[in-house]
Structures are given as C-alpha cells and as structure tokens.
Amino acid sequence: MKKDNSGKVQLASVVRKMIQEESINSHGCGHFSQINDVTPSADGCEECLKMGDEWVHLRLCLTCGHVGCCDDSKNKHATKHFHATNHPVIASYEPEERWLWCYADSVPIEV
Numbered sequence: 001m002k003k004d005n006s007g008k009v010q011l012a013s014v015v016r017k018m019i020q021e022e023s024i025n026s027h028g029c030g031h032f033s034q035i036n037d038v039t040p041s042a043d044g045c046e047e048c049l050k051m052g053d054e055w056v057h058l059r060l061c062l063t064c065g066h067v068g069c070c071d072d073s074k075n076k077h078a079t080k081h082f083h084a085t086n087h088p089v090i091a092s093y094e095p096e097e098r099w100l101w102c103y104a105d106s107v108p109i110e111v
Contacts, residue, residue, distance in 0.1 A: 012037045012062070015100070015111060029102040029109055031088040038065030040093070045069040047077045057094055059101075063087035079103070 012035045038060065045055040045068050055069030059078035064087055068078030078090055088104035091111075100109035 018111065029089070029105045029107050031102050031104055034087065035062040035089050035100075036064075038062060040067050041065050042067045045073070045075070045077050047080075048073070048075060051075075057092070059090040060093040061085075061087045062089045062091055062100070067093055 015032060015035055040060055041064075042049055045053075045058060046066060047053075048055050048069055053075060055073040055075070055077075057070040057072060059068050059070055060066075061068070061078070061081055064085070066078075066081050066085075066087070068081045069075055071079055081087065082090070082103040086104075089100055089102050089109075091100050092098070098111050100111060101107075102109060
C-alpha cells in the first residue's frame with residue numbers, strides 16, 4: 001500500500017475513480033462514501049504494539065486510518081475496531097495485497 005509524501009494512503013480517490021469507470025466490483029457494498037484518504041495510525045497493529053504482542057497480517061481502516069491485526073491473529077483488533085466504531089471498510093495493509101473488505105455488507109472488494 002503506497003503512502004504519499006504526507007504519509008497518507010491515497011485510496012479514496014482511486015476507489016471513486018474505479019466506481020465511475022465501473023472497473024471495480026463492489027459486490028453490493030454501499031459504504032464507499034465512508035472511504036477516506038487516511039494516515040495509518042501505526043506501522044503495525046496499534047493495540048498489539050502497545051501490548052507487546054504479535055500479529056499475522058495488518059488491516060487499515062479506510063474511515064480513520066486505524067491499523068489493526070487480521071482475524072487470523074489471536075487478538076483480531078481490526079474486527080474489534082469495526083465493532084467499536086462501525087467504520088465499515090478496511091484494506092489489507094500488506095504491501096503485495098490490493099483488496100478491501102466491507103464489514104457492514106460482508107463483501108470483498110477487488111481493487
């Protein structure tokens with residue numbers, strides 16, 4: 001996932017352009033309006049770093065920039081963040097992966 005010079009992940013504009021061009025398959029996600037260009041909150045899972053714990057993969061909240069661990073990690077901080085905030089769309093925060101997930105609609109979104 002690429003950051004710009006300010007440290008923000010510029011994904012909102014990319015997703016909006018793909019929607020306009022109809023080149024994105026949303027599988028019925030109705031939460032694109034809540035996707036923002038965000039500054040990641042940490043270089044790893046924010047809560048795991050504070051606890052001194054480990055994670056498997058990272059997820060980025062596209063509403064606020066929270067970085068949490070995936071559901072394969074024992075703490076599942078990304079999902080816990082969704083339940084606490086209702087921020088619906090996350091992106092994989094792994095460099096080689098380009099996908100989103102909408103918790104509210106339980107759908108993957110390929111980008």
